[in-house]
Amino acid sequence: MYGDILRIDLSSEMVTREPIPRDIARKFIGGEGINDWLLWEHFLKVDPKIDPLSPDNVLIIGLGPLGGTSFGQGSKTKFTFKGPAYNMFADSVAGGVFGSMMRWAGYDHLVITGRARRPVYLYINNDQVELRDAGRIWGRGAKEANNAIKAEVGDNEVETACIGPAGENLVTFASITNSGWRSAGRCGGGAVMGSKNLKAIAFKGTKGIRATDPQTFFNQSVDMIERMQALPIMETWKKEGTLQAVDIYDTVGSNPYKNSQGIVNPPELHDKITASVYTSLLKIRPIACSPGCSTACSAFHRVEGHETPLAHKYRGVGDKPEYLTVASFGSMCNIPDYAAISHFYAITSDYAVDFLEIGNICAFLMELWERGIVTARDMQEWTGEPITMEWGNVDAVDKVMESIVFQRNRLGEIFRGGAFQGGSRLEEIKGVPVLKYCVYGKGGSVINEELRPFGTWMTNMAVSSRGCDHLKAVTLVDKMGRTDISEALLGRPDAGHRFVPDLKGGLSAITEHITCTYNCLGVCILVALFDPINLPPGTHTAAYTAVTGMPITPEEIYLVGKRTANMEKAFNSRLGYARQDDLLCDRWMNEPLADPGPTPAGIKASDYLDHTLTEYYMWQGWDPATSLQKRETLEDLDLKDVADVLAREGFLVG
Amino acid sequence: MAAPVVLSPSGVPVQKDLIVLQGVCVGCQLCELACSLTHEGIMNPYLSRIRVNQIREEGIIEPTICHHCNPAPCEQSCPTKALFWASNLPGVVMFDEGKCTRCYNCVHACPFGSIQIAPQGQILKCDLCGGNPACVTVCQDRPEFHPPHWPGGKVAALAFVEPAEATRIKRLLNLRNPQK
Numbered sequence: 001m002y003g004d005i006l007r008i009d010l011s012s013e014m015v016t017r018e019p020i021p022r023d024i025a026r027k028f029i030g031g032e033g034i035n036d037w038l039l040w041e042h043f044l045k046v047d048p049k050i051d052p053l054s055p056d057n058v059l060i061i062g063l064g065p066l067g068g069t070s071f072g073q074g075s076k077t078k079f080t081f082k083g084p085a086y087n088m089f090a091d092s093v094a095g096g097v098f099g100s101m102m103r104w105a106g107y108d109h110l111v112i113t114g115r116a117r118r119p120v121y122l123y124i125n126n127d128q129v130e131l132r133d134a135g136r137i138w139g140r141g142a143k144e145a146n147n148a149i150k151a152e153v154g155d156n157e158v159e160t161a162c163i164g165p166a167g168e169n170l171v172t173f174a175s176i177t178n179s180g181w182r183s184a185g186r187c188g189g190g191a192v193m194g195s196k197n198l199k200a201i202a203f204k205g206t207k208g209i210r211a212t213d214p215q216t217f218f219n220q221s222v223d224m225i226e227r228m229q230a231l232p233i234m235e236t237w238k239k240e241g242t243l244q245a246v247d248i249y250d251t252v253g254s255n256p257y258k259n260s261q262g263i264v265n266p267p268e269l270h271d272k273i274t275a276s277v278y279t280s281l282l283k284i285r286p287i288a289c290s291p292g293c294s295t296a297c298s299a300f301h302r303v304e305g306h307e308t309p310l311a312h313k314y315r316g317v318g319d320k321p322e323y324l325t326v327a328s329f330g331s332m333c334n335i336p337d338y339a340a341i342s343h344f345y346a347i348t349s350d351y352a353v354d355f356l357e358i359g360n361i362c363a364f365l366m367e368l369w370e371r372g373i374v375t376a377r378d379m380q381e382w383t384g385e386p387i388t389m390e391w392g393n394v395d396a397v398d399k400v401m402e403s404i405v406f407q408r409n410r411l412g413e414i415f416r417g418g419a420f421q422g423g424s425r426l427e428e429i430k431g432v433p434v435l436k437y438c439v440y441g442k443g444g445s446v447i448n449e450e451l452r453p454f455g456t457w458m459t460n461m462a463v464s465s466r467g468c469d470h471l472k473a474v475t476l477v478d479k480m481g482r483t484d485i486s487e488a489l490l491g492r493p494d495a496g497h498r499f500v501p502d503l504k505g506g507l508s509a510i511t512e513h514i515t516c517t518y519n520c521l522g523v524c525i526l527v528a529l530f531d532p533i534n535l536p537p538g539t540h541t542a543a544y545t546a547v548t549g550m551p552i553t554p555e556e557i558y559l560v561g562k563r564t565a566n567m568e569k570a571f572n573s574r575l576g577y578a579r580q581d582d583l584l585c586d587r588w589m590n591e592p593l594a595d596p597g598p599t600p601a602g603i604k605a606s607d608y609l610d611h612t613l614t615e616y617y618m619w620q621g622w623d624p625a626t627s628l629q630k631r632e633t634l635e636d637l638d639l640k641d642v643a644d645v646l647a648r649e650g651f652l653v654g
Numbered sequence: 655m656a657a658p659v660v661l662s663p664s665g666v667p668v669q670k671d672l673i674v675l676q677g678v679c680v681g682c683q684l685c686e687l688a689c690s691l692t693h694e695g696i697m698n699p700y701l702s703r704i705r706v707n708q709i710r711e712e713g714i715i716e717p718t719i720c721h722h723c724n725p726a727p728c729e730q731s732c733p734t735k736a737l738f739w740a741s742n743l744p745g746v747v748m749f750d751e752g753k754c755t756r757c758y759n760c761v762h763a764c765p766f767g768s769i770q771i772a773p774q775g776q777i778l779k780c781d782l783c784g785g786n787p788a789c790v791t792v793c794q795d796r797p798e799f800h801p802p803h804w805p806g807g808k809v810a811a812l813a814f815v816e817p818a819e820a821t822r823i824k825r826l827l828n829l830r831n832p833q834k
Contacts, residue, residue: 069697070687070792104698147711181710206773208698214691221688222791235797279798284713286798288682294794296680300713317713 001210002030002065002548003108005038008122008129010196011055011114015129020108026550027638028567029560030108031064032091032519035080036567038062038111039089043082044645048574052084052188053170053195055115061102061161061201062109064522065548066540067292068100068209070218072225073523074293075100077178079161083187084172085357085418086444086467089571090187093471093519094161095289095298096178098203101159105205116197123153125204134199138168141350142177149202160202164352167194169407172417173357173444177349181319182289185354187466212549220543225294228527231534234295237527238286241297242323243275246330252479253597254450254457255331258391259363260439260587263450264597265331272308272336273326281307282338283320295527303339310394311339321345327448328359333366334391344397351405356469358404360419360445362397365389367437373430382411419445436586441468452588453599454478455504456495456511459612462582463508465568472565473512474529478504488533499600501608505615517561537561563637569622569629570642573651579627582613623653630654657817658722658745660785667744672719672780672787672812673820675827678796679811681708681715685789692788693778700773703780704789704812717811719789720768720780722747728779731763737779749779782814790814801829 002025007016020034028034042058050056060080067075077099083090102110105126112122119134132152137145142162150158159179166174167190174190175183193199211217228234236244249255250270253263265273282303288296299320305312321338325345329335348355368374369389379387387399403412414429415422420440427434439446441461447469451457460473477485483496486507494500495507511529517537518525521544528535538554545551583589589606596603617624621633630653634643646652657671686702694701705718726747729737736753737760740746754777761769761777770778780787793812800809804826813823 068687070684070691072684072792074682104700179710206698206700208690208694208696208701210696211691214695218688218691218788221691225684225792225794229794238797283798285677285715286680286796287710287713287715288680291683292687293680293682294684294792296682296794296796302713317711 001212003103003106003209005109005111006107006124006129007111007113009114010112010116010120010131010198013131025548027560027563029064029520029544029557031062031067031522032078032080032516033560033564033567034109034520035060035062035078035091036564036571038109039080040567040571040642042111042113043571043574048082048571050082052082052087053191055196057082057192057195059112059189059192059196059198060109061099061112063099063103064520065108065544067522068103069292069547070221071292071523071543072221072228072294073528074288074295075290075522076519076524077102077184078519079176079184079189081187081189081192083189083466084191085186085188085354086442088442088465088467088575088577089568090189090466092175092184092186092189094176094178094182094184095524096159096182097291098159098161098178098201099522100291101203101205103205104208105203106207110201112196112198115195119197119199121149121200121202122198123149123202126207138199139165141165142352143180143350145200146177146180149200153202153204155204158202158204160200162200162352163190163193164350164405166351166353166405167191168199169405170194170416171353171404171407173354175348175352175354177352181349183349183352185356186469186471188354190352209547211547213546217543217546220546224539224543227535227539228294231527231531233527233530237295237297239279240275241299241320242526243278243320243326245323246270246274246326248480249449251598253453253599254479256327256439256448256450257331258334259332259367259437260448260450261367262595262597263453263593263599264595269330269334269336273330273338273341278320278338282342287319290524293524295524297526301342303342308337308339310337313394314339314343318342318346324447324449325355328355329397332359332363332448333397335394335397336392337394340394347398347401351401353401353405354445356447357418357445358397358401359448360439361404361415361422362389362400363448364419364423364438365400366391366393368426368434371437373432373434374426379411382414383409438585439587440585441583442581444468446585451584452593452605453499453596453603455501455608455612456507458584458588458605458609459505459508459616460512462584462609462613463616465565465572468584471515471525473508473515474525475507475511476530477507485533499603501611501615503615504608505612505617506619508612508616509619512565513558513561515561516564517557520560520564559637563639565620566629566634566637566639567642569620570634570646573628573646574649579613579617579625582627584609626653628653658743658782660743660745660782668816669745670814670816671820672721672782672790672814674717674719675799675809675811675813675823676716678799678809679706679715679717680796681706681710684792684794685717685812688788688792692783701778703770703778705770718767719812720747721766722780722782727763727765728760728769731759733757733759736777740781743782743785746782747779748781749777751776787812787814799827801826
């Protein structure tokens with residue numbers, strides 16, 4: 001059954017609790033969808049153009065109705081807010097036990113407004129809600145804060161979401177760390193918490209989640225778990241998780257080598273960062289990142305000191321880095337060492353800062369160093385230390401990261417707003433163009449992955465409601481040439497044909513809706529989304545009904561995803577964003593690859609993007625010229641109230 | 655300790671054990687959620703008969719199960735016969751909440767910490783789900799632990815198997831490529 005919405009205003013210290021309105025549950029299911037509705041409602045009372053770091057911003061946390069259950073697809077918690085990293089709609093998802101503990105305490109959503117007068121943390125033990133003084137843990141890393149809160153509360157089973165020094169220092173891409181190790185990395189949620197003087201949220205829940213029909217829910221769980229285990233991709237997912245992408249991407253040409261100057265890691269780098277190096281040298285045991293996951297693609301490792309050339313620097317135990325950590329430091333910065341990469345994963349979780357942006361900034365500085373634009377004198381002047389930004393310099397990465405996270409010096413201040421804003425500042429300081437060497441999108445960083453040869457990915461990144469990354473619509477159809485999936489989803493094979501624009505926009509739109517559905521339900525998009533033939537979103541309907549008691553059809557569950565995507569679009573429209581903002585950086589748009597590897601020579605995003613964007617807006621039912629939504633599309637989705645707001649403010653077509 | 659005896663579908667008694675393969679659990683808590691769901695209709699680790707113990711910072715994860723010992727210290731310690739040998743499931747120690755006075759003698763008598771106390775104080779005792787444990791059904795195969803040339807079949811943290819099979823799996827598990 002559904003839990004409640006808990007509202008906490010940090011300014012007035014008022015706490016209120018209410019059930020989720022039944023019609024809202026029906027329209028948005030939960031998780032990302034109900035978060036988006038709560039955000040929309042908040043910004044009907046508050047000017048959406050506010051500074052994201054003002055007390056008027058809101059932080060919404062939600063876990064959907066299949067999260068924290070035995071369904072077998074894990075439990076992913078959504079954090080939703082107006083984001084400081086891109087100054088637009090923002091949300092970020094994380095594993096860990098935190099969100100499940102929230103649901104086991106009886107809450108599906110938390111809405112936090114205002115700003116505390118001094119640093120506090122929120123402690124919620126079932127029905128008891130307390131704001132506690134965080135003076136003693138302010139300044140500590142997220143892992144240490146997590147342990148300190150457990151000690152202070154006297155309960156080792158409390159689960160936390162903490163910020164680290166990056167969030168406290170209002171670094172705009174600061175993240176939130178769940179349970180001490182899983183990050184809601186994107187969009188700067190940590191800075192929103194920091195701006196609210198909110199160090200952490202701690203939950204203990206012993207009430208659990210009641211199923212309306214326990215026997216059916218158990219049968220549905222067993223059915224889903226068995227379907228998942230039977231997927232052809234499952235064995236590799238269990239053994240390697242996202243690290244398998246290092247190898248896949250070196251085959252198809254999608255790794256961001258040296259700040260996205262190349263798309264394939266050269267053999268000497270590939271051989272050091274291929275997944276099997278991690279699994280054979282470091283991994284001790286597999287671990288599930290969140291409750292109820294029958295895949296468990298994470299892992300625990302130990303570095304004893306002899307495993308890699310740099311291992312002696314990073315002895316200790318830790319959690320498996322994900323593919324994008326390897327891409328951000330291994331490929332982008334040319335660091336051929338898993339012990340170092342694992343260290344960067346651990347330290348960014350502790351500082352609670354988005355490693356994508358850190359890796360992006362470091363690789364950008366390394367390229368500028370190689371080009372002689374950033375010099376030894378600059379680095380000395382900005383940091384007070386002799387830092388050389390050579391490719392692969394691990395100590396330089398640590399120094400740059402510390403400069404930013406602790407806002408310790410001029411370099412940290414230049415990059416407090418991320419790679420793009422830092423690049424813009426460097427253009428003023430150096431008086432030469434540098435942004436053409438920066439890989440960015442919509443004023444922030446991007447996920448560190450090559451997209452020029454892949455029409456779906458470039459579309460996803462350009463239109464992403466939360467900035468510029470892939471997670472709003474994950475699909476490997478065109479990267480892997482999966483014409484069968486294209487056929488199943490779109491009725492035609494074309495999206496699986498590589499290096500042509502056909503149907504890439506359509507696939508982006510449909511995949512976005514399916515991705516939203518998963519995020520509304522509160523389960524993990526990984527694994528399942530890569531095989532939508534064996535696991536279409538309609539597979540969830542019987543389980544949803546058995547746990548909530550509310551009937552739903554496969555068509556309706558898909559429309560919930562589409563509705564959610566439209567809520568995010570509408571939020572951004574109110575800020576004035578439209579087609580002209582769905583842009584990618586100069587490197588991706590206009591710079592053909594020097595070495596295209598397995599992809600056609602001369603390929604660049606501007607060859608396709610115009611076409612795929614138009615197609616994407618058409619498939620969404622939006623106006624292709626402006627990208628703005630149409631009344632008819634919104635009313636078909638039962639969003640007349642949203643259409644009325646957009647019409648009143650001049651952001652609706654028709 | 656003797657193994658529980660359960661009835662096979664044909665009605666013939668078969669000796670089977672609920673066992674844990676050390677080091678294989680991934681901490682997904684599916685066993686706890688399935689246990690509380692099937693017994694209480696609620697998904698809640700705090701209402702589960704099986705518990706997963708985790709010290710995540712050290713990579714320590716191991717489940718605690720009920721071994722259905724024979725003789726069973728919990729059954730022997732119970733002054734009201736709330737814990738008793740099942741008549742229809744030979745070898746299984748069952749629990750009758752109606753007879754329980756919450757003296758918690760069983761909790762203290764169990765050497766494994768296998769008898770749980772719910773948040774509201776009631777005793778939670780494994781009943782092997784009538785011979786088809788839900789925790790085992792949801793516990794999944796880990797290919798990392800397959801021995802070389804593994805012919806197939808599940809290597810999961812939890813298994814409900816006959817003694818000879820338990821020995822075979824444990825023997826083979828020791829043959830796997832030495833990980834770190």
